[in-house]
Amino acid sequence: MSKKKIIILIIVPLVVFYVSLFVGRYFIDPVTVLRILLSKIFPINHNWTSAAELIIIQIRFPRAVLAMCVGAGLSISGTAYQGMFRNPLVSPDILGVSAAAGFGAALAILFSANALELQLAAFAFGILGVILTYMLARIYKSTPTLMLVLSGVIVAAFFSSLLSGAKYVADPESKLPVITYWLLGSLNKASLKDLVTVVPLILVSSAGLILVSWRLNVLAMGDDEARSMGVKTESFKAFIIICTTIITASAVSVCGIVGWVGLIIPHVGRMFVGPNHRVLLPTSMVLGAVFLLIVDDIARTSTAQEIPIGILTGVIGAPFFAYLLRKTKGGWK
Amino acid sequence: METKIQLQNGAFSYGEHEVFSGLNLEIAQGEVLSILGPNGCGKTTLLRCLSGALKLKTGNIILNGKDITKFDVIELARNIGFLYQEHAASFPFSVLEVVSMGRTPYLGRFASPSANDKELAEVALSKVGMLHLKDKPYTEISGGERQLILIARTLAQEPQVILFDEPTSHLDFKNQALCLKIINKLADQGISMVMTTHNPNQALLFPNMAAMMNNGKFVAIGKADEVITEDTLNEIYGIDVKIFSVPDPNGKGTLKMVSPWFK
Numbered sequence: 001m002s003k004k005k006i007i008i009l010i011i012v013p014l015v016v017f018y019v020s021l022f023v024g025r026y027f028i029d030p031v032t033v034l035r036i037l038l039s040k041i042f043p044i045n046h047n048w049t050s051a052a053e054l055i056i057i058q059i060r061f062p063r064a065v066l067a068m069c070v071g072a073g074l075s076i077s078g079t080a081y082q083g084m085f086r087n088p089l090v091s092p093d094i095l096g097v098s099a100a101a102g103f104g105a106a107l108a109i110l111f112s113a114n115a116l117e118l119q120l121a122a123f124a125f126g127i128l129g130v131i132l133t134y135m136l137a138r139i140y141k142s143t144p145t146l147m148l149v150l151s152g153v154i155v156a157a158f159f160s161s162l163l164s165g166a167k168y169v170a171d172p173e174s175k176l177p178v179i180t181y182w183l184l185g186s187l188n189k190a191s192l193k194d195l196v197t198v199v200p201l202i203l204v205s206s207a208g209l210i211l212v213s214w215r216l217n218v219l220a221m222g223d224d225e226a227r228s229m230g231v232k233t234e235s236f237k238a239f240i241i242i243c244t245t246i247i248t249a250s251a252v253s254v255c256g257i258v259g260w261v262g263l264i265i266p267h268v269g270r271m272f273v274g275p276n277h278r279v280l281l282p283t284s285m286v287l288g289a290v291f292l293l294i295v296d297d298i299a300r301t302s303t304a305q306e307i308p309i310g311i312l313t314g315v316i317g318a319p320f321f322a323y324l325l326r327k328t329k330g331g332w333k
Numbered sequence: 334m335e336t337k338i339q340l341q342n343g344a345f346s347y348g349e350h351e352v353f354s355g356l357n358l359e360i361a362q363g364e365v366l367s368i369l370g371p372n373g374c375g376k377t378t379l380l381r382c383l384s385g386a387l388k389l390k391t392g393n394i395i396l397n398g399k400d401i402t403k404f405d406v407i408e409l410a411r412n413i414g415f416l417y418q419e420h421a422a423s424f425p426f427s428v429l430e431v432v433s434m435g436r437t438p439y440l441g442r443f444a445s446p447s448a449n450d451k452e453l454a455e456v457a458l459s460k461v462g463m464l465h466l467k468d469k470p471y472t473e474i475s476g477g478e479r480q481l482i483l484i485a486r487t488l489a490q491e492p493q494v495i496l497f498d499e500p501t502s503h504l505d506f507k508n509q510a511l512c513l514k515i516i517n518k519l520a521d522q523g524i525s526m527v528m529t530t531h532n533p534n535q536a537l538l539f540p541n542m543a544a545m546m547n548n549g550k551f552v553a554i555g556k557a558d559e560v561i562t563e564d565t566l567n568e569i570y571g572i573d574v575k576i577f578s579v580p581d582p583n584g585k586g587t588l589k590m591v592s593p594w595f596k
Contacts, residue, residue: 230411
């Protein structure tokens with residue numbers, strides 16, 4: 001990778017992150033933002049309102065960090081899955097994690113759970129969904145790709161139906177709007193506490209994927225060939241599934257279902273740095289982080305009422321994917 | 334000469350369905366065994382067993398004097414290379430990246446190829462005469478070139494045994510010739526090889542060993558010109574052919590050739 005690209009991948013996220021802290025309905029000038037941030041490390045005279053500090057530290061900072069982590073996590077998951085399934089049309093929820101997490105969240109809302117319980121339920125059901133898929137796909141001590149994909153379809157369909165059931169019985173005045181809004185995805189519940197729960201889970205699992213990125217290249221040659229080159233394909237695939245599932249379940253649990261990111265960012269990454277996962281995985285993370293942060297900035301600033309982020313990623317993602325499809329003429333090669 | 338790989342009374346079945354049984358073979362260093370047989374006779378399954386990817390139902394495979402079930406995946410990859418018949422290209426990795434993948438059994442779990450590994454990959458590429466393609470995406474080269482690249486990847490594994498599943502089946506005449514020349518050269522360098530093929534003439538080019546397989550049994554195994562006869566070809570393929578001898582252009586006696594015209 002050229003030096004220029006590395007510099008772009010370092011500078012752009014920093015700039016976007018900084019800008020994200022001062023844009024918003026309550027405008028705080030860039031210098032004050034910087035001073036507020038630095039005051040947490042260095043003793044600086046407080047010449048700003050406590051409201052400004054509250055907004056920066058308690059609201060915008062965690063939200064921006066979370067947006068970047070979720071974007072990065074969904075993107076690295078999508079990239080890893082596309083490599084593992086050897087298919088560029090795969091997204092992180094192929095094994096049913098989002099559908100199952102969605103049902104878990106809906107269930108929590110039905111039982112009037114608090115925010116933490118909702119998050120835990122979504123996370124736990126997401127993991128459960130993937131475990132079901134994996135068990136369903138396992139035949140003759142192996143998990144062939146096709147079996148995984150089909151099992152994922154089955155599990156996703158099953159939990160989608162349960163979710164529909166949950167919506168059907170939900171009180172249309174109080175519970176149903178909450179479920180619907182949650183499913184559309186939003187980062188507006190982001191808080192400092194997420195930075196010590198969800199963020200480490202996403203970062204550690206991502207680091208796990210980056211560590212094995214060379215082997216992911218080998219796995220993209222197909223199971224048989226990877227095995228002939230010394231890769232224990234079954235345990236390796238299980239490791240990838242565990243990492244991506246923790247990442248995706250964490251992301252969904254904290255901000256609902258955000259589609260498209262994990263599907264399109266890997267393509268952008270591949271166009272930018274090529275298919276070698278050693279470089280592609282970290283690049284996808286950075287691109288995904290920047291993308292979701294920008295989308296979230298648009299979501300919270302463009303209208304008086306916040307736009308659910310899942311709507312925006314789709315509105316931006318679908319045309320972009322169409323553009324890619326036309327440009328590559330369906331080839332992807 | 335030293336025996337590299339040996340199959341003793343091997344049998345394999347998928348559930349109730351028996352694929353082959355009672356097979357014996359022994360390949361010394363630098364020997365090439367061609368296996369001929371109709372589709373579905375069990376050739377590919379036999380290769381997969383020899384590679385250690387499938388476990389025999391009964392019998393043993395001895396690699397370098399040690400039972401193959403005692404090898405782990407990494408040791409197997411360092412000793413045995415496998416060229417699969419079909420390679421579905423996925424992402425546009427560069428040719429050098431693909432060949433470097435052959436170094437994986439020598440890398441730590443979290444490592445990627447070092448400068449030294451890349452050098453070895455380049456050496457492997459030059460052995461197949463494809464070094465000039467090293468920076469090209471391997472999805473944008475011809476099928477013949479890709480096959481040679483995959484052979485280079487196998488060579489980067491530094492195996493002592495290479496298994497080829499119909500290595501020339503998708504190649505044009507030039508690339509078939511190149512591929513066979515490379516196999517011949519590798520045999521001279523002491524690599525033992527097993528190759529399945531549908532072309533008896535191709536098997537006759539590697540005179541020291543051939544096997545005729547049908548319905549999961551060896552009809553004959555031994556020197557190629559003794560094994561590939563009008564009778565055995567008739568027995569396994571059910572057609573009449575004519576075998577005739579031509580003078581070897583290299584002046585080493587005669588070469589046998591199979592012709593389907595029979596009058």
